[in-house]
Amino acid sequence: MSGSTADVEGLLRELAPQVLGVLVRRQGRAAFDACEDAVQEALLAASTQWPRDGLPLSPLGWLVTVADRRRVDQVRSESARRRREEALALATPQSALLAPPADAPDRGADDSLALLFLCCHPALSVPSRIALTLRAVGGLTTAQIAAAFLVPEATMAQRITRAKQTLRTAVGAGGGLAGPPEGEGDAARLAEVRHVLYLVFNEGYTASGGEELTAPQLSVEAIRLTRMLLRLTPGDAETAGLLALMLITDARRPARTGAHGELVPLEEQDRGRWDQELLYQGLELIAAVLPRGQAGPYQVQAAIAALHGEAATARETDWPQVLVLYDLLLRLDPNPMVALNRAVAVAMVHGAAAGLALVEELAEDKRLARHHRLLAVRAHLLERAGTDPAGAARAYREAAARTASAPERRHLAARARRVEGAA
Known part of the structure; x- marks a missing residue:
């Protein structure tokens, strides 16, 4: 064959x-x-x-x-x-010596979930969990992982080696591959696995640095591993929500860049170029999982993505419902990036000035104050308000100076020039 x-x-x-x-x-x-x-x-x-x-x-x-x-x-x-x-x-x-020969593995055993838990062991740093998961469970080579994360292969090899050494120390001289921990530990470790897959997807969807906007290999692998995780934990609504979020978001990939690789923001994308099959899969999945019970952060994010995905045009987006969902998400996952995204939704519902007021409050948060994303949102809302074009251009330029992504830098600089030209 x-x-x-x-x-x-x-x-x-x-x-x-x-x-x-x-x-x-x-x-x-x-x-x-x-x-x-x-x-x-x-x-x-x-x-x-x-x-x-x-x-x-x-x-x-x-x-x-x-x-x-x-x-x-x-x-x-x-x-x-x-x-x-x-x-x-x-x-x-003696019982362990009766294991089947190497050429006849136990077909009834699938240790993939236990391996995911092991690679996402709490003793490992988040970058180490990501690298080890992609290599051991994803089957990617060290060179492929290094290329996706824009680091030298030797650097990634060292990271993986250190991760395996840390893991060996953490698990001690324990026996065979143990299953996931029981009870509360099970839920916590499953959440860690989901978080690692979420980070892998995000890095693939919008690379944190380099000349390319995306690293498709990472997003594809994150989706594949999340599909596998859902097969292994079919009753877990948050894993289903995470997969739905990935599918709906990745469906936009074909429209995120223009003919010359330039970044195209969501509101300007040609939605006819979205991957309709991925979009349909994601919408169907989140529609099936939401009615099951109490929603978690990934389900809520997927629901927000679904509202964008269902709108035929940017103007038809149900922003009041998006804002309701961001209010819920902020209660479930109170972090500054969620609050910043909520500020955009507030601006779309209540006007740019209301959104800008929230952005200025968030600028006091040291975790976000110098992040290029906050400056980009401020610039965008100032541009929408139309009251301070010079301030909008300055914010765009400052955001461009702070991002490590070349496509984002070019996009933000182009927006600055556009605002200045229209003034």
Whole structure:
């Protein structure tokens, strides 16, 4: 059975967490580092051989076999690791020695959720959680992750290595791959996993720096992993809300840039260029999940995105309802960026002056005072008010100077010139 390179890459990403799960379940969480390296080698071998030779009868079994052999080679090549393996074998219960052979993994077991929890361990920093999740669960190479985050490959490799070392220390010499924690810990860790996927998506949708506005690979991977998470936790409304938010938002991607790569704001986008299939999926999902019960922050954000997505034009957006939802979101997730977005909604409902008053209050918040986004909103509302074009141009230019994104910088500078030209 043959397969194109693209098909093989997609299959490998689907199988990567399952293969790693099998190895970690057998070798123990303390061996996560070595198991993950072995899986990466197996994925690399498959990406080279499968497009050329065709898919094996059991792709999962093939990967597990190759990764298991790589793991054995690692142990044999390092005497220190061999001694630890021997000590571990002496301490292993006889029942553990009855595990199925490497070429016959337990098809009923899917350790993907446990792996997500492990990669988002509280002992890791947020950047480390993101990097480890994309590599271990997403199946991305270190080079791919580094390119997406615009850092040298060596820097990303060091980050991943440190993350695995921290994880090894945090989990200790524990046994096989444990499932998610129970009770309140379960909910908290699931929230951490969602947050990591949310951050990955946001970085892909609007890159924090560099020459490109977006890093599509990250958004696509975040959506794929969130789909997987929802399959593993089908009753979790917030995960469904997060996926709906991603789908509705990513549907706009084709219209977010112009012919020359320039940024096109939401109100100026050609909505006919939106991805209608993604939009439909997101709208259907949030419509199904909202009636289930108490909404969480991701569900509310998805509902706001849906109101924008359902409007045929920017003028037809139901801004009063958007404002109601932002009021709710601010109670659920009181942070300055939500408050800033709410200020825009206030301006659209009650006038630019009302929105500007809120922006000036937010300027007192040290977390937001020098953020380019606050300056951009101030400039936009001053432009809408039409009372201080010079102030609007200054705010646009200051915002342009503070953003690390080249497309945003060019867009903000162009708005400044437009305001000055109209004055």
